[in-house]
Amino acid sequence: MVKRRVHVAAAAIISADGREVLLARRPSNVDHGGLWEFPGGKLAPYETGLEGLKRELHEELGVEIQRAQPLIRIHHEYSDKHILLDVWQVHEFSGEPFGREGQAVRWVPMAELVNYPFPAANLPILKAVMLPTEYLITAEEEDEVLFLARLERALVEDGVRLVQLRAKTLDESAYLARAEQALALCRRFEARLLLNGAPELLSRLDADGIHLTSERLMSLERRPIAEGKWLSASTHDRGQLVQAGRLGCDFVTLSPLRTTPSHPEVAPMGWHDFQQLVERAAMPVFALGGMTRFDANHARAVGAQGIASIRDFWK
Numbered sequence: 224m225v226k227r228r229v230h231v232a233a234a235a236i237i238s239a240d241g242r243e244v245l246l247a248r249r250p251s252n253v254d255h256g257g258l259w260e261f262p263g264g265k266l267a268p269y270e271t272g273l274e275g276l277k278r279e280l281h282e283e284l285g286v287e288i289q290r291a292q293p294l295i296r297i298h299h300e301y302s303d304k305h306i307l308l309d310v311w312q313v314h315e316f317s318g319e320p321f322g323r324e325g326q327a328v329r330w331v332p333m334a335e336l337v338n339y340p341f342p343a344a345n346l347p348i349l350k351a352v353m354l355p356t357e358y359l360i361t362a363e364e365e366d367e368v369l370f371l372a373r374l375e376r377a378l379v380e381d382g383v384r385l386v387q388l389r390a391k392t393l394d395e396s397a398y399l400a401r402a403e404q405a406l407a408l409c410r411r412f413e414a415r416l417l418l419n420g421a422p423e424l425l426s427r428l429d430a431d432g433i434h435l436t437s438e439r440l441m442s443l444e445r446r447p448i449a450e451g452k453w454l455s456a457s458t459h460d461r462g463q464l465v466q467a468g469r470l471g472c473d474f475v476t477l478s479p480l481r482t483t484p485s486h487p488e489v490a491p492m493g494w495h496d497f498q499q500l501v502e503r504a505a506m507p508v509f510a511l512g513g514m515t516r517f518d519a520n521h522a523r524a525v526g527a528q529g530i531a532s533i534r535d536f537w538k
């Protein structure tokens with residue numbers, strides 16, 4: 224049987240304070256009936272993603288999109304069809320959303336999303352909705368006071384909400400001491416802190432997750448931490464992205480996009496190759512390698528969640 228290919232545009236409509244997202248429930252008599260979804264539907268043959276999404280949101284919710292940006296594209300094999308879910312983050316719309324087709328529509332707090340039953344293809348979309356567009360990776364820093372001051376500056380002034388504690392020069396006890404301080408600081412700003420190191424670190428400190436080096440990623444056979452924690456990984460090619468999918472990584476970095484002073488010998492992949500790799504990734508991907516916040520919109524346009532950087536945030 225040749226599977227149907229279905230291209231679906233869907234909307235992540237996030238409230239202005241970033242705390243809630245609008246979901247709809249599929250009627251019980253259709254495909255995936257009774258499950259919750261991001262409003263949207265199949266594109267007509269002549270439509271682009273955004274055109275189709277505008278039509279669908281008008282038909283299903285009675286709202287008009289003013290401003291939207293790509294969030295994530297997911298290819299998923301259902302038993303009867305290959306589906307491309309082309310998900311857009313709606314930043315501005317007019318009208319008061321309601322279920323024009325009789326479906327339930329509800330603003331759901333981010334923290335409760337995991338309790339809603341969705342179609343199988345939706346897991347990466349949930350991750351993308353919960354993640355910010357910027358991922359700070361901490362720099363090597365000898366002085367603890369300076370370390371905390373720089374981290375606090377990024378949280379306050381740049382509004383960073385996702386942090387990876389990377390400190391290759393510290394031994395385990397010094398690393399954990401720094402991590403404890405960093406975690407307390409991140410908690411004050413409702414930022415998430417991932418520890419770059421062995422998954423076992425989480426039993427020593429209750430941080431928000433673990434970031435795997437590509438080497439550790441390739442050496443693992445299954446997801447090393449609980450689903451309730453965040454698992455990210457460094458990737459550089461298709462094989463590593465596939466492995467990240469197998470392990471159930473919640474998101475990854477893909478690098479190097481540009482040449483960087485820290486890795487001058489590695490050939491950069493550039494936006495073209497980056498886009499091709501991201502298209503088939505099964506989770507949100509942050510562009511890494513010479514990125515600044517000014518690259519975030521372009522990164523989004525080629526399918527990324529956003530950008531990851533050390534230097535742009537470490538001042």
Ligand SMILES: Nc1nc2c([nH]c(=O)n2[C@@H]2O[C@H](COP(=O)(O)OP(=O)(O)OP(=O)(O)O)[C@@H](O)[C@H]2O)c(=O)[nH]1
Binds near residue numbers: 255263306
């Ligand atoms: N809108 C939407 N569809 C999803 C999501 N996740 C997911 O697997 N799908 C699948 O993508 C397809 C979307 O088709 P749809 O039934 O919404 O299409 P539509 O609005 O154009 O309706 P119609 O074709 O019945 O007129 C369905 O097979 C649905 O199960 C999601 O989050 N939002």
Ligand SMILES: [Mg+2]
Binds near residue numbers: 263264
């Ligand atoms: Mg629909």
